[in-house]
Amino acid sequence: MxxxxxxxxxxxxxxxRSGSDAAFExxxxxxxxxxxxTIYLIVKDQGxxxxxxxxxxxxxxxxxxxxxYNEEGKFQxxxxxxxxxxxxxxxxxxxxxxxxxxxxxxxxxxTLKFADNNIEDHKVKEDTLExxxxxxxxLPESQKQVLIMRHYMDxxxxxxxxxxxxxxxxxxxxxxxxxxxxxxxxxxxxxxxxKTFYPK
Numbered sequence: 001m002x003x004x005x006x007x008x009x010x011x012x013x014x015x016x017r018s019g020s021d022a023a024f025e026x027x028x029x030x031x032x033x034x035x036x037x038t039i040y041l042i043v044k045d046q047g048x049x050x051x052x053x054x055x056x057x058x059x060x061x062x063x064x065x066x067x068x069y070n071e072e073g074k075f076q077x078x079x080x081x082x083x084x085x086x087x088x089x090x091x092x093x094x095x096x097x098x099x100x101x102x103x104x105x106x107x108x109x110x111t112l113k114f115a116d117n118n119i120e121d122h123k124v125k126e127d128t129l130e131x132x133x134x135x136x137x138x139l140p141e142s143q144k145q146v147l148i149m150r151h152y153m154d155x156x157x158x159x160x161x162x163x164x165x166x167x168x169x170x171x172x173x174x175x176x177x178x179x180x181x182x183x184x185x186x187x188x189x190x191x192x193x194x195k196t197f198y199p200k
Contacts, residue, residue: 006030009075016064024064028057031076035083042087042153042163052090056083077165084163088145091152092133135185143178146171 006026007015015023035056040049059082063069069078136144145164149155157175161168 013064013069013075017067024061027060027075031079032057034076035079038080038163039083039087042084042149042155043090048090052083052086055086059086084145088148088153091148092136131189135182138185139178139181143174143181146174147178147182150175 007023009027009030012023012027016027032053036049036053039052039056040046043049043052056079060069060079069075136147139147146160149160149163150157155163157168157171161171164171166174
């Protein structure tokens with residue numbers, strides 16, 4: 001007995017590209033629950049998950065309409081990748097204070113002890129966090145994904161491995177290289193241990 005009743009994904013995509021909105025609605029009905037659940041398990045917020053669910057299918061429409069989809073037979077993995085990426089973008093844009101542990105065990109922000117009522121210190125802290133976000137954006141996509149899921153979203157390596165479809169060792173390896181690359185970038189900018197950032 002077939003697991004999936006009705007037309008194949010590829011057939012529905014072809015019909016949608018030929019002008020059938022009903023075909024796209026069938027795709028949405030087929031996957032919206034799975035997409036929503038995946039997003040909700042990551043963001044843990046019903047309202048955010050519902051918004052991102054809409055964004056996922058808007059992005060799918062734009063990609064299909066622009067003939068940007070060419071992964072025949074792999075619609076579901078492609079769809080889930082979009083959901084993942086949008087969830088990660090959400091955290092990157094909204095989470096302001098990640099706890100990033102570098103490869104030597106040091107917390108990146110442990111020594112950033114600024115007085116709460118000092119405007120200049122607050123500005124330095126904001127600039128520092130913005131720089132870190134920029135450095136994360138410059139990482140290779142697979143490394144950026146693991147780092148954000150671990151330090152912004154507080155997922156375990158087991159959860160990261162399951163949600164990205166790789167082994168735990170691969171997830172750990174990507175994290176290690178992400179931290180090494182972050183350290184290199186920071187040293188190049190003379191930022192990592194610039195004592196002007198850290199009061200004695």
